[in-house]
Amino acid sequence: MLMSTGAIIPIYYYNDVYMQKPYVENVYATAYGYKYFQKSTADGADSLRINLSSEPARLDPALNSSVDGACLAIAAFSGLYTYDENGELVPDLAAETEISDDMLTYTFTLEDDLKWSDGSPFTAEDFVYSWKRAAAAETAADYAYMLEGIKGYPDDLAVSASEDGKVLTVELSAPCAYFLDLCAFPTFFPVKQDVVEGAEGFKDADGNVKDAGAWATEAGFVGNGPYTLESWNHKESMTYVKNPNYHRADEVTMNQLDFMLSSDATAIYAAYQAGDLDFIDTIPS
Numbered sequence: 691m692l693m694s695t696g697a698i699i700p701i702y703y704y705n706d707v708y709m710q711k712p713y714v715e716n717v718y719a720t721a722y723g724y725k726y727f728q729k730s731t732a733d734g735a736d737s738l739r740i741n742l743s744s745e746p747a748r749l750d751p752a753l754n755s756s757v758d759g760a761c762l763a764i765a766a767f768s769g770l771y772t773y774d775e776n777g778e779l780v781p782d783l784a785a786e787t788e789i790s791d792d793m794l795t796y797t798f799t800l801e802d803d804l805k806w807s808d809g810s811p812f813t814a815e816d817f818v819y820s821w822k823r824a825a826a827a828e829t830a831a832d833y834a835y836m837l838e839g840i841k842g843y844p845d846d847l848a849v850s851a852s853e854d855g856k857v858l859t860v861e862l863s864a865p866c867a868y869f870l871d872l873c874a875f876p877t878f879f880p881v882k883q884d885v886v887e888g889a890e891g892f893k894d895a896d897g898n899v900k901d902a903g904a905w906a907t908e909a910g911f912v913g914n915g916p917y918t919l920e921s922w923n924h925k926e927s928m929t930y931v932k933n934p935n936y937h938r939a940d941e942v943t944m945n946q947l948d949f950m951l952s953s954d955a956t957a958i959y960a961a962y963q964a965g966d967l968d969f970i971d972t973i974p975s
Contacts (some may be wrong), residue, residue, distance in 0.1 A: 702713030703873040706757075709962060710969045714738070716943070717969060718775040723757040724764055725971075728916040728942045729775065731825075732968055737946035738881035741961070741973045744953035745925045750886075751879035752824040755832040758971070760876050763929050765914035768937070769881040770798055770817070770858075771870050777873055783812075783937070793865035794841075798858040805935040806882055807918045820880040822847045828899040839866045881905075885912045886914070896910060916942045926951055 706723045713733035719725045725742070732738050739808040740894045743758035751763040764772075772782040781787065804812035823829050834844065841848035843863040848861035862869065874879055886892065889905035905911055907933040909922040916931035916938070920956040933939065950967060952958055955974040961967045 707973055708969065708971045709732070709973060711918050714968050716775065718773075718777075719776060720773045722760070724773075725946055726773070726775075726910050727761075727944055727969075728762060728765070730944045732944070735968075736869055736944075737948050738944050738969060739948045739950070739967045740971075741950040741952060741958045741967055742971045743951075744950050747909075748903050749906040751876040752829060752831045752833075753903045753935075762864060762930075763876040763879060763915075765915055765917045766911075766919060767876070767881075767915040769872040769873055769875075769879045773874060773876060773892075777851060779914070784873075787870070793861050796860040796862070796869065798860070800856055800858065801937055804914070804937055806912050806914050807933045807935050808912045809935055810882075810912075811855075812880070814851035814858040815855055816880045816882065818849050819876065819883045821849050823881070823886070823902075824877050825829070829902045831877060831902075833875070836872055836875060837875050839869065839872075840970045875956065880914060882912045888926055925946075936955070 693841055706719065710717060711894065714730050717725060717727055717730045727738055727740070730738055746759045746762055747756060747894050748754045748759055749762060751767050754763055758833055770782060770784040783804060784798045785801045788797040796805055800814055806812050807812070821837060822912055824831050825834050825847050833927045837843055837847065839862050843862045850859050851857065886905045891901050891904035892899065894900040909919045914934055914936070915932070916936045918933045918966065919928060920931045921929045928951065929950040932942050932945045936942065949962065950958070953972065955972045958967070958970050958972050959974050962970045
């Protein structure tokens, strides 16, 4: 964020060690440790068997605060921007991006015919709802502060959608050279309003938000990413399957992701050595 006295530049360091079988190809990660599996191959196998960690605390992208949880968010949700296999920031849902000369106004034109995983239309209004929700105190998002560069934070975020739902306009309070990078961060991913607010346990008896992430505590929730969570055997396993309504479904080469949920490094390594896992993110010391 540029200031009169200089610039504040965020510095992030993440050290990551993982193992994958020799036949596994095209798994890639960002400097944040977020792993992308949708373009992977495994010697013709239809599924990739993975361990990242134990039971995820949160699958709601606005509420997640862990690296393994972010990897799961990337599998189920898509934002305006993402990272490619070379670690380069590239557009995802954004077909065109215009930045004003003063770097305070960002105008995103979305890709055509976007859909949620349930087949319902996806529009710029979904970003408006999701970003305002992530910034709201009642949501209690750990990374809500990442939206504070947007004008009006936290109570009157300056984000708006065009009448046809194709264009998202964002006004910043000051120039932010890394704003597009933020648009690839899970906190900025969209969630579906009726699904979020219609979940059992979302509000208490007085109508106050009780659990903002109640909607994403079981399999079958709606997203807009390359996969949907088909099954979740809590504390044991999760299975993600290819989302046919994903806007780049033809680029998804791995049809299924099978996650073993465990933080027992010895058991994880034993499963890997036995041929029951293809990719592990935990190695015994």
